[in-house]
Amino acid sequence: MNAKFITLDGIDGAGKSTNLAVMQNWFEQRRLPVLFTREPGGTPLGEALREILLNPATRAGLRSETLMMFAARCQHIEEVIAPALARGVHVVSDRFTDATFAYQGGGRGVPAADIATLEHWVQGGLQPDLTILLDVPLEVSMARIAETREKDRFEQETADFFTRVREAYLQRAAAAPERYALIDSNRERAAVSLSIEHALDTLFA
Numbered sequence: 137m138n139a140k141f142i143t144l145d146g147i148d149g150a151g152k153s154t155n156l157a158v159m160q161n162w163f164e165q166r167r168l169p170v171l172f173t174r175e176p177g178g179t180p181l182g183e184a185l186r187e188i189l190l191n192p193a194t195r196a197g198l199r200s201e202t203l204m205m206f207a208a209r210c211q212h213i214e215e216v217i218a219p220a221l222a223r224g225v226h227v228v229s230d231r232f233t234d235a236t237f238a239y240q241g242g243g244r245g246v247p248a249a250d251i252a253t254l255e256h257w258v259q260g261g262l263q264p265d266l267t268i269l270l271d272v273p274l275e276v277s278m279a280r281i282a283e284t285r286e287k288d289r290f291e292q293e294t295a296d297f298f299t300r301v302r303e304a305y306l307q308r309a310a311a312a313p314e315r316y317a318l319i320d321s322n323r324e325r326a327a328v329s330l331s332i333e334h335a336l337d338t339l340f341a
């Protein structure tokens with residue numbers, strides 16, 4: 137069986153980090169080799185760029201921001217993702233290129249065609265086999281974040297920004313439904329877990 141590349145995406149507070157544990161259990165129970173990673177990050181260079189990108193003190197224009205995201209992604213693919221897949225290890229990434237289309241594209245207004253150009257340059261033909269998109273209304277995600285953490289540079293953005301980000305995610309999922317598992321994350325944790333497990337069952341069936 138070819139190793140699978142799975143990404144987990146959605147707006148801040150949608151429950152990505154929470155549900156990584158669910159996915160970890162799913163792979164453990166089946167004794168399937170898997171590597172969990174995240175974007176921006178996943179390599180020393182990527183994690184350094186993550187610090188810069190999430191730091192509220194950073195000033196970056198929309199193109200610089202987009203290029204840093206892809207610089208981190210490029211290193212991540214070359215150093216971690218592609219080698220793991222090549223040796224038969226499944227890869228799960230907390231965020232991937234959908235986030236760039238959603239945040240830098242939908243949120244900041246970078247033309248999707250420009251992002252697609254970078255996507256092609258950096259990824260070649262590499263695309264996720266499955267993207268689990270956790271969807272939640274803005275009020276819910278904002279309330280979840282407000283309760284639990286200091287907001288990073290993106291999380292400090294306006295409600296309008298996040299409305300555009302969420303919309304961009306949903307549009308991408310609607311345009312390629314075969315790649316996405318669109319999951320309503322505005323439910324009890326157990327219900328969300330079940331949907332995620334079902335999406336994995338389907339991918340590996």
Ligand SMILES: Nc1ncnc2c1ncn2[C@@H]1O[C@H](COP(=O)(O)OP(=O)(O)O)[C@@H](O)[C@H]1O
Nearest residue numbers: 147148149150151152153154280284323324325
């Ligand atoms: N289904 C859920 N119901 C209620 N709270 C949740 C649910 N899923 C996650 N949370 C909480 O919401 C907050 C944001 O979740 P997190 O997993 O950090 O989101 P993300 O990684 O997508 O930003 C956390 O405090 C988490 O415990």
Ligand SMILES: [Mg+2]
Nearest residue numbers: 152153154230
């Ligand atoms: Mg998270």
